[in-house]
Amino acid sequence: MKILSEPPIIALAKRIIDPSVCGLSFLVFIHFYQVPWDGYQSILFIAAILFSSIVSQMLRPLLDFRESNVYAYISAVLLGSGVFILLIYALFLNTEFSEHVAKYVVMFWLLSVPLFLLVAHGLFHAWLKRQHQKTKIRKCVIVGATEVGYQLSREVQNDPSLLIQVEGFLDSREQDRIWPDCKERLLGGLDRVLHYVKENGIQVVFIALPIKYEDRIASLLEELRDTTASIYFVPDILSFNLIQSRVDSIHNIPVVSLLESPIHHLNAIWKCSFDFCASVFILLFISPVLLLIACVIKLSSPGPILFKQSRYGLDGREIKVYKFRTMNVCENGSNIQQATKGDSRIYPFGAFLRKTSLDELPQFFNVLKGDMSIVGPRPHAVAHNEEYRKLIQGYMLRHKVKPGITGWAQVHGLRGETETLEKMEKRVEYDLEYLKNWSLLLDILIIIRTFGVVLKTTNAH
Numbered sequence: 001m002k003i004l005s006e007p008p009i010i011a012l013a014k015r016i017i018d019p020s021v022c023g024l025s026f027l028v029f030i031h032f033y034q035v036p037w038d039g040y041q042s043i044l045f046i047a048a049i050l051f052s053s054i055v056s057q058m059l060r061p062l063l064d065f066r067e068s069n070v071y072a073y074i075s076a077v078l079l080g081s082g083v084f085i086l087l088i089y090a091l092f093l094n095t096e097f098s099e100h101v102a103k104y105v106v107m108f109w110l111l112s113v114p115l116f117l118l119v120a121h122g123l124f125h126a127w128l129k130r131q132h133q134k135t136k137i138r139k140c141v142i143v144g145a146t147e148v149g150y151q152l153s154r155e156v157q158n159d160p161s162l163l164i165q166v167e168g169f170l171d172s173r174e175q176d177r178i179w180p181d182c183k184e185r186l187l188g189g190l191d192r193v194l195h196y197v198k199e200n201g202i203q204v205v206f207i208a209l210p211i212k213y214e215d216r217i218a219s220l221l222e223e224l225r226d227t228t229a230s231i232y233f234v235p236d237i238l239s240f241n242l243i244q245s246r247v248d249s250i251h252n253i254p255v256v257s258l259l260e261s262p263i264h265h266l267n268a269i270w271k272c273s274f275d276f277c278a279s280v281f282i283l284l285f286i287s288p289v290l291l292l293i294a295c296v297i298k299l300s301s302p303g304p305i306l307f308k309q310s311r312y313g314l315d316g317r318e319i320k321v322y323k324f325r326t327m328n329v330c331e332n333g334s335n336i337q338q339a340t341k342g343d344s345r346i347y348p349f350g351a352f353l354r355k356t357s358l359d360e361l362p363q364f365f366n367v368l369k370g371d372m373s374i375v376g377p378r379p380h381a382v383a384h385n386e387e388y389r390k391l392i393q394g395y396m397l398r399h400k401v402k403p404g405i406t407g408w409a410q411v412h413g414l415r416g417e418t419e420t421l422e423k424m425e426k427r428v429e430y431d432l433e434y435l436k437n438w439s440l441l442l443d444i445l446i447i448i449r450t451f452g453v454v455l456k457t458t459n460a461h
Helices: 008-032 039-058 067-093 096-100 103-134 147-158 180-185 190-199 214-224 266-300 348-356 363-369 382-388 395-400 421-436 440-455
Strands: 138-143 164-170 186-188 204-207 230-233 246-250 253-257 306-312 318-324 373-375 404-406
Touching: 008 039, 008 103, 039 067, 039 096, 067 096, 067 103, 138 147, 138 190, 147 164, 147 180, 164 180, 164 190, 180 186, 186 190, 190 214, 204 214, 214 230, 266 318, 266 348, 266 363, 266 373, 266 440, 306 382, 318 363, 363 373, 363 404, 373 440, 382 395, 395 421, 404 440
Parallel strands: 138 164, 138 204, 164 186, 204 230, 373 404
Antiparallel strands: 246 253, 306 318
């Protein structure tokens, strides 16, 4: 949630740019190739606008333009157009629907969409830059030369769509308590706030003082009532290890979430829908492999084909996780020894399954049940959870989302045995980073990277 909203014209332009480009370019191709307009063309036209709107909304966090990450922005545009093309192809060109439209025209149009989008976004940001130059920029000051104040100044300066210019900081504390990066732009003490705002036509004031200065903050608010400036309070909460923090309200009472699951509201629908559809498709595709593995396990080692182990799921609730059995024993008690290289408990074919991660395939059934997700922090045995929650700060925050078959830690090489506390701490660090930065796009990227990791020599035993 942004502290300051963008000017309405810019916010509107960001919302309509992708559907407008996709819809208009479709009309241009239909007209150029003189394709007769009928109900099928109408359905495709509506789908183009709807799908491009959905994809652009999904990628919204990556489409906040910054001069410093233009390549990341271009990559996000190309990725979005790729997802759009796959949706149109899968639902319309790979079905009987394709018999009712000019398939080659639609293909030419789809292949041109990425170029049209790149040009449109380039023109949009050229226009945005021009608007920034000719529009009267709102001047602002930040009261409180703190870390959160400095971070705020950087975000405001890097987002031209806000049309705000940061003049500097005001703070009365000793120099050794001023955030180092703020010192060169210090405008004076707190006793100068009202004077500086009036004399320099400041339109926006951010109060970024520590919460403990409650009396001084109240005094500043009383003084600034004598101006027309917009006043915002920025709570200094960067000292906390925040997970998906945002501002919300409960019947007009403002609340700030500090530790919250990123999978809520519409995000939960996207995540669950993706998990269900993808797991159904994958299970249908790999069903022969599952059957073959089951037969080999039954013939090569006595015991059950599947191993069910108790692990912690969403919100720390206990779930049963399915795996192909890779050991001659099935440990599920309060004292479980992690598998190590050359472990005598692992039979030969089980070692192959672990090395290739094929033993994890039955967990797609856990995804269908709703106990797990395709992407998320890997679930640990209950015994290991109880051990590490006492040793690693924030360990249980991993359970704010459903556990996954693969995760951010796993694509960074942290798979299999964690024989040291440092390795587990690193895994948890990556898991919490995933929670902080979750998006459906990140899930897709993790899935793609997982294929590369599995093909390499792994650390799994």
